[in-house]
């Protein structure tokens with residue numbers, strides 16, 4: 134069966150449409166129960182991520198997140214900012230269901246994460262690409278194999294993988310590095326591999342937790358440009374970063390956290406202005422970097 138429409142990236146992207154999708158793995162009986170009430174409003178269908186009063190306590194006194202409420206719409210690019218310990222990674226880990234909230238409700242593409250059983254979590258995660266600060270590549274595999282492996286676990290055939298990989302390598306600027314091992318790459322290149330791997334199956338949602346935390350400013354710009362390009366191709370992107378200057382220069386929506394609480398949630402003043410293409414963004418980021 135086809136994946137729930139809402140979990141797929143927009144259908145006008147040919148590459149996205151032709152790729153194996155997580156939802157394909159769903160078997161009979163996995164089907165969500167039809168809702169007896171009115172069909173969801175358009176607004177609901179446009180909501181990819183919804184946190185409602187979400188708290189996460191890590192034992193007594195350890196506040197990860199406190200009554201966080203926000204929604205992220207399809208195709209948005211949103212930055213989570215705040216000092217170390219403010220709750221950014223907690224949000225990411227809740228979103229991949231690595232953590233369970235102490236209170237509140239989290240929905241992703243309309244699906245209540247609390248209702249996803251332990252057994253179904255791997256299927257759910259296929260819809261969410263994740264990039265970490267420390268890359269987390271397989272050290273004994275080449276660039277090609279690192280990315281191929283990610284596709285393989287989503288159920289893609291060798292043939293599909295062979296057909297898909299050149300595109301993703303091109304998109305991430307890794308075409309000449311496919312036979313290299315991670316230790317033969319710079320930090321920026323390793324992070325590109327991690328992004329390629331996270332995005333290889335074109336998940337509708339991509340999370341990046343401090344993706345530039347280990348990179349120098351110029352390399353960071355390249356990674357931000359890449360995430361921006363992925364976002365412009367139709368994927369909802371959430372980036373956690375404590376590089377406030379870089380985040381400001383991105384001119385996107387910013388959700389600011391302090392000690393687990395959302396203290397600011399604002400669209401950039403540039404919202405609705407003419408969109409930059411990826412090259413324009415890169416040129417401006419370089420120019421504005423001090």
Ligand code: ADP
Nearest residue numbers: 191195196197216217218219220221222223224
């Ligand atoms: P950030 O990613 O913004 O640095 P985190 O979400 O990692 O913040 O952490 C938020 C708060 O939760 C911090 O006070 C942190 O110490 C606490 N915390 C995170 N993970 C754990 C854990 N596994 N056990 C106890 N406390 C934790």
Ligand code: MG
Nearest residue numbers: 221222223342
């Ligand atoms: Mg963190």
